Amino acid sequence: MSWVMHKHHTSNGRFVITKEKVKRHEYFQAFRSNGRIVLNLVLLNEGEDEEEEDSMEEINGHDDENSGGMDSSGLES
Numbered sequence: 724m725s726w727v728m729h730k731h732h733t734s735n736g737r738f739v740i741t742k743e744k745v746k747r748h749e750y751f752q753a754f755r756s757n758g759r760i761v762l763n764l765v766l767l768n769e770g771e772d773e774e775e776e777d778s779m780e781e782i783n784g785h786d787d788e789n790s791g792g793m794d795s796s797g798l799e800s
Contacts, residue, residue: 726742733739751762 725745725747727745729741729743731739749765752765753760753762755761
């Protein structure tokens with residue numbers, strides 16, 4: 724599991740750095756165009772992943788934790 728560093732200032736002016744575990748980190752979306760690789764920055768919305776997982780569970784009829792360690796692409800995670 725990866726870590727992400729968050730930096731912020733408190734109301735009294737203190738600078739705080741915290742770390743947080745993340746399941747995955749997809750910051751860029753890559754595709755090929757005119758013989759070149761193009762990277763687009765992916766915006767992360769915090770509640771979106773949970774909603775996506777819930778909808779996939781409804782479609783598949785089971786949760787990903789009990790799927791034998793494979794993700795939706797069929798690769799082991």
